[in-house]
Amino acid sequence: MANYDVFNGDADGICALQQLRLQYPREASRISGLKRDIDLLRRVDAAAGDEITVLDLSLDKNRDALVDVLSRGASVFYADHHYPGDIPEDALLDCHIDVSADTCTSLIVNQLLQNAQQRWAVVGAFGDNFDEAARNLGLQAGLSEAELARLQQLGVCLNYNGYGFELDDLLFHPVDLFACVHPYNDPLDFIENENGYAELLAQYEDDMARAGNAAAQSESAAGAVYLLPNEGWARRTVGVLGNDLAKQYPQRAHALLVDMGDAHYRVSVRAPYSRKEGADDLCRQFPGGGGRKAAAGVNALAQDALTHFIDQFNLQFGSKT
Numbered sequence: 543m544a545n546y547d548v549f550n551g552d553a554d555g556i557c558a559l560q561q562l563r564l565q566y567p568r569e570a571s572r573i574s575g576l577k578r579d580i581d582l583l584r585r586v587d588a589a590a591g592d593e594i595t596v597l598d599l600s601l602d603k604n605r606d607a608l609v610d611v612l613s614r615g616a617s618v619f620y621a622d623h624h625y626p627g628d629i630p631e632d633a634l635l636d637c638h639i640d641v642s643a644d645t646c647t648s649l650i651v652n653q654l655l656q657n658a659q660q661r662w663a664v665v666g667a668f669g670d671n672f673d674e675a676a677r678n679l680g681l682q683a684g685l686s687e688a689e690l691a692r693l694q695q696l697g698v699c700l701n702y703n704g705y706g707f708e709l710d711d712l713l714f715h716p717v718d719l720f721a722c723v724h725p726y727n728d729p730l731d732f733i734e735n736e737n738g739y740a741e742l743l744a745q746y747e748d749d750m751a752r753a754g755n756a757a758a759q760s761e762s763a764a765g766a767v768y769l770l771p772n773e774g775w776a777r778r779t780v781g782v783l784g785n786d787l788a789k790q791y792p793q794r795a796h797a798l799l800v801d802m803g804d805a806h807y808r809v810s811v812r813a814p815y816s817r818k819e820g821a822d823d824l825c826r827q828f829p830g831g832g833g834r835k836a837a838a839g840v841n842a843l844a845q846d847a848l849t850h851f852i853d854q855f856n857l858q859f860g861s862k863t
């Protein structure tokens with residue numbers, strides 16, 4: 543019989559598992575990936591009697607694999623806050639899903655553990671941008687403002703580590719980052735003493751400074767288009783940069799194009815924050831494009847199509863009379 547811990551490679555996934563394994567230590571094969579790699583349960587080759595823990599991964603995106611491992615006789619503990627769709631009914635499934643707008647997997651696990659590892663829950667909640675819930679829990683735990691600020695930075699950094707196009711873009715594979723975190727009962731000790739964290743924080747600050755210096759290639763009242771170089775910092779920060787720009791200029795649409803080094807760009811488009819529509823319509827005009835109304839993308843846009851792309855971007859988001 544084998545144990546598996548399957549978790550999202552972001553702060554929320556790591557901190558949910560950290561709470562569980564501090565409270566209930568257990569050897570397990572650990573499975574994780576980039577923050578956007580969410581169909582991870584299919585990587586488990588389960589057998590009868592195996593025990594599987596799944597954290598911070600949409601059940602809707604893992605349902606087939608879940609039904610499969612249950613049918614083989616494995617038991618599953620599942621905690622998450624994303625849309626689950628139909629939840630299989632099975633005596634082997636212990637499911638804790640809460641899609642309330644103000645909770646995350648680390649907070650769900652914290653409730654189950656009755657605050658036993660609440661400092662790590664605070665870190666996970668900050669990482670998922672649930673700042674108010676994180677603060678409230680931290681204050682209740684007796685943390686000072688200065689300590690809360692350090693835990694917030696830790697949450698942001700653990701979350702940042704999960705972003706990239708490929709695992710090679712990440713400073714730590716999330717499984718290795720968990721191993722780094724795991725010996726520490728108290729996240730403040732981790733911050734103080736873990737060399738790996740000093741390295742992560744330094745890279746985060748360097749990446750964010752580079753992203754902050756990025757200048758728009760094309761800019762109008764309707765929107766702005768950014769070209770980012772074929773470098774790790776661009777692949778790691780493009781998601782965060784898109785969110786920051788959307789909030790900073792809520793009337794504008796944004797397109798961020800990262801040079802992939804093969805005469806193509808990877809494109810991500812955010813519709814204006816104030817009227818979240820049109821991103822999918824724009825991207826679908828290009829091969830491999832798609833997404834949602836508010837946020838969409840093109841996997842590989844030929845670089846000689848850049849001018850055409852910018853024209854279509856301005857048409858899509860320009861003021862219509």
Ligand SMILES: [Mn+2]
Pocket residue numbers: 554555598623646647670
């Ligand atoms: Mn989460």
